[in-house]
Amino acid sequence: MVIADLSDVLDEVFSSIVRSRIFKNRDILSPDYIPDKLPHRENEIKRVGSVLAQALRESRPNNLFIYGLTGTGKTAVTLYVLKRLKQKALELGVSVDFVYVNTRQRDTPYKVLSDIASSLNVRVPFTGLSTAEVYTRIVRALSRRKGVFIVVLDEIDWLVRRKGDDILYKLTRIGYDLPPGSTKVSIVGITNDVRFVEMLDARVRSSLGEEEIVFPPYNAEQLRDILWERAKQAFYPEVISDDVINYCAALAAREHGDARRALDLLRVAGEVAERENSKRITIEHVKKAWQQIERDRVIEVVSSLPLHAKLILVSLLNLTLLQPYTTTGELYTEYTHYAKSIGVEAVTQRRVSDLINELDMLGIITARVVSRGRYGKTRLISLAANREAIVNALSRDPRLSMLLRLNR
DNA sequence: CATCCACAGGAAGGACGGGGGT
DNA sequence: ACCCCCGTCCTTCCTGTGGATG
Numbered sequence: 001m002v003i004a005d006l007s008d009v010l011d012e013v014f015s016s017i018v019r020s021r022i023f024k025n026r027d028i029l030s031p032d033y034i035p036d037k038l039p040h041r042e043n044e045i046k047r048v049g050s051v052l053a054q055a056l057r058e059s060r061p062n063n064l065f066i067y068g069l070t071g072t073g074k075t076a077v078t079l080y081v082l083k084r085l086k087q088k089a090l091e092l093g094v095s096v097d098f099v100y101v102n103t104r105q106r107d108t109p110y111k112v113l114s115d116i117a118s119s120l121n122v123r124v125p126f127t128g129l130s131t132a133e134v135y136t137r138i139v140r141a142l143s144r145r146k147g148v149f150i151v152v153l154d155e156i157d158w159l160v161r162r163k164g165d166d167i168l169y170k171l172t173r174i175g176y177d178l179p180p181g182s183t184k185v186s187i188v189g190i191t192n193d194v195r196f197v198e199m200l201d202a203r204v205r206s207s208l209g210e211e212e213i214v215f216p217p218y219n220a221e222q223l224r225d226i227l228w229e230r231a232k233q234a235f236y237p238e239v240i241s242d243d244v245i246n247y248c249a250a251l252a253a254r255e256h257g258d259a260r261r262a263l264d265l266l267r268v269a270g271e272v273a274e275r276e277n278s279k280r281i282t283i284e285h286v287k288k289a290w291q292q293i294e295r296d297r298v299i300e301v302v303s304s305l306p307l308h309a310k311l312i313l314v315s316l317l318n319l320t321l322l323q324p325y326t327t328t329g330e331l332y333t334e335y336t337h338y339a340k341s342i343g344v345e346a347v348t349q350r351r352v353s354d355l356i357n358e359l360d361m362l363g364i365i366t367a368r369v370v371s372r373g374r375y376g377k378t379r380l381i382s383l384a385a386n387r388e389a390i391v392n393a394l395s396r397d398p399r400l401s402m403l404l405r406l407n408r
Numbered sequence: 409c410a411t412c413c414a415c416a417g418g419a420a421g422g423a424c425g426g427g428g429g430t
Numbered sequence: 431a432c433c434c435c436c437g438t439c440c441t442t443c444c445t446g447t448g449g450a451t452g
Contacts, residue, residue, distance in 0.1 A: 354417085372448090372450075376412085377414060
């Protein structure tokens with residue numbers, strides 16, 4: 001009886017996916033899909049291409065530095081050019097290879113180096129070695145090769161902010177450690193922080209910035225083209241409309257022309273429509289998608305926070321019931337309270353200060369430094385994300401469920 | 409106009425657990 | 431078996447600071 005019911009339910013789910021009236025090919029909208037066409041990035045493709053094309057003559061392309069806000073196609077253009085470059089090199093019988101490392105996910109020198117190593121088929125353990133050892137292994141592998149090796153470091157500002165520019169210095173000078181005639185190494189650095197260069201040592205700055213390309217953000221009209229381009233391939237013809245595309249484009253344009261966000265939005269809207277058994281995507285679906293994306297993001301981020309950051313959130317949740325924002329000192333007192341109440345030692349205010357900054361960068365809270373004159377300098381802290389989503393994520397932590405229940 | 413509050417945030421380093429090479 | 435390295439989370443000590451107040 002029960003079993004029969006369940007299989008009926010599943011059958012329904014399966015068949016509704018199989019005969020999806022929405023998606024022709026969902027992968028087209030996935031975040032790591034590299035399209036064949038990149039509308040409104042022709043200039044950038046040309047410029048990146050002309051820098052890297054040197055590789056085809058077996059000479060070292062200049063190091064390249066790419067700026068542009070998130071979702072302006074920096075990564076897509078770079079990977080697109082490199083893919084084509086590798087193909088062309090193959091035709092010409094030239095050895096050109098590249099690694100792509102996103103230093104936001106791989107955010108330590110060791111991880112970056114180990115990614116580079118494994119792309120050269122050098123096996124390294126995920127911990128245990130010194131970075132110097134991994135580096136020499138990379139050098140050894142490169143000196144056995146020929147041709148050009150291009151290292152792409154995406155969101156490089158993250159790495160530098162957290163760990164400094166030492167590895168960049170090493171990597172930009174790797175040529176000196178290689179015997180003449182072996183592989184030539186170029187670095188492509190990608191960042192969305194315009195002030196990033198200021199963080200760099202002068203030597204690194206000049207060597208990394210041999211070439212610089214700035215990617216301007218897309219405007220709503222360009223976003224519309226991009227969305228249409230992909231939507232045509234991803235959805236069945238009747239599913240989408242101008243209205244929906246325009247709405248997605250407008251929402252994303254509001255977020256400084258972030259094409260990735262726009263495409264995500266469209267994909268999730270499609271999923272929402274599918275789940276609702278709708279024949280077409282409506283603006284309502286897009287609105288729901290927008291909320292869902294934000295909600296999922298918050299839950300994911302908050303769930304993986306360390307205990308003390310979660311305690312800070314619990315404290316903030318409580319304090320902002322009565323007032324829109326609080327201050328560092330107030331929050332710290334409240335936090336100490338909660339920590340004690342679940343029997344853990346409170347961390348220092350200095351540490352809490354860092355945790356507040358981290359939460360701010362994650363977009364969960366807003367912390368703005370203000371001076372209140374005689375009453376000192378502090379940060380005004382308020383919630384930046386959806387309250388329920390935060391509570392939901394926090395309540396998954398068994399250590400905190402007590403506190404949350406008491407609160408509400 | 410100097411003062412002084414309530415912190416911000418840099419620098420250095422340490423404990424600890426995960427994992428090496430030899 | 432021994433000593434090494436790394437990343438994470440945290441502490442201690444510190445210098446710096448915008449602007450209301452006296």
